Amino acid sequence: MNDWQDATVVATQDVAERIRRITLRPTRPVQGRTIHPGEHLKVQVDIGGKADQRSYSISDAAQDGSELSLTVFHTPNSRGGSVFMHTLQVGDTLRVTAPQQNFPLRVGAPRYVLVAGGIGITAIRGMAALLRRLGADYEIHYAARSPEAMAFREELAADHGERLHLYLDSEGSLLDVPALIAGINEGTELYMCGPIRLMDAIRRAWEDAGLERTNLRFETFGNSGWYEAQTFRVNLPRLGVSTEISTNETILEALQKVGVEMMYDCRRGECGLCQVTVVDVDGHIDHRDVFFSDRQKDSSEKLCACVSRVVPRESLSVAANAQLSIDVP
Numbered sequence: 001m002n003d004w005q006d007a008t009v010v011a012t013q014d015v016a017e018r019i020r021r022i023t024l025r026p027t028r029p030v031q032g033r034t035i036h037p038g039e040h041l042k043v044q045v046d047i048g049g050k051a052d053q054r055s056y057s058i059s060d061a062a063q064d065g066s067e068l069s070l071t072v073f074h075t076p077n078s079r080g081g082s083v084f085m086h087t088l089q090v091g092d093t094l095r096v097t098a099p100q101q102n103f104p105l106r107v108g109a110p111r112y113v114l115v116a117g118g119i120g121i122t123a124i125r126g127m128a129a130l131l132r133r134l135g136a137d138y139e140i141h142y143a144a145r146s147p148e149a150m151a152f153r154e155e156l157a158a159d160h161g162e163r164l165h166l167y168l169d170s171e172g173s174l175l176d177v178p179a180l181i182a183g184i185n186e187g188t189e190l191y192m193c194g195p196i197r198l199m200d201a202i203r204r205a206w207e208d209a210g211l212e213r214t215n216l217r218f219e220t221f222g223n224s225g226w227y228e229a230q231t232f233r234v235n236l237p238r239l240g241v242s243t244e245i246s247t248n249e250t251i252l253e254a255l256q257k258v259g260v261e262m263m264y265d266c267r268r269g270e271c272g273l274c275q276v277t278v279v280d281v282d283g284h285i286d287h288r289d290v291f292f293s294d295r296q297k298d299s300s301e302k303l304c305a306c307v308s309r310v311v312p313r314e315s316l317s318v319a320a321n322a323q324l325s326i327d328v329p
């Protein structure tokens with residue numbers, strides 16, 4: 001259940017290129033417990049005058065829970081949530097939930113590997129700090145576009161020294177996923193948060209290596225796919241509905257806009273509640289969820305409407321949009 005409350009913006013700070021930390025003071029702060037790594041807030045955002053929800057990891061929290069910070073990347077092809085978050089000024093009020101936990105760190109493993117891609121560091125940084133305090137055996141692998149786009153780089157280097165491994169696209173130093181997974185022993189737990197390509201590569205390598213599935217834990221931001229977002233058309237033959245999906249909205253949002261009742265929860269491709277049945281597709285489905293297995297994605301009988309999209313087949317002319325026919329539960 002979401003328990004909504006007001007929160008006031010008490011500080012904003014740019015911490016890297018296109019990345020801003022926004023500190024909030026909720027009216028009903030958590031009491032009697034500390035905020036744990038992996039917790040997030042749901043936030044009501046205003047997108048073109050329409051209320052919507054987004055989830056952001058809590059990157060910092062005051063000891064008494066009176067202030068919480070969210071660190072938000074201004075996504076280049078944002079659907080509007082990160083644009084709204086970057087307009088917030090000190091003194092503004094917004095609606096947030098109490099902290100929620102979907103990505104808990106299990107304490108007591110013999111070894112930990114933490115992997116962050118880009119803004120995924122917001123969830124991973126807190127885990128690394130806790131593991132350090134506990135004296136655990138851990139290493140951090142952090143990849144980003146460039147040094148300027150790498151939030152908390154200096155702080156992490158100072159706190160974690162040789163345990164921190166950095167990878168920069170701009171310098172051609174890329175994370176070698178097969179080598180990383182080859183070095184993992186039984187019992188090691190891997191926590192990752194980042195773009196779907198990175199997480200998918202790790203998940204496949206993990207499965208190929210026959211490692212314990214429950215030792216691989218992840219959180220996604222649900223907005224990065226295999227292909228650039230393109231406009232496409234969605235048809236619901238049973239309901240006689242047809243609508244265009246623009247590059248900055250999801251199937252779920254577009255169908256809600258035209259009055260189709262949809263089930264959903266996470267809006268990040270994790271829970272599967274928004275799944276729809278694919279009746280026909282003229283194009284290629286860009287599955288952006290982490291809910292369906294590879295086999296289910298290959299068969300493309302269903303997709304998660306909150307994140308997945310369709311791109312044209314190469315044989316379609318440049319001007320032709322992809323089409324998707326679906327049915328909803």
Ligand code: FES
Nearest residue numbers: 265267272274306
């Ligand atoms: S709402 Fe959770 S996967 Fe779409």
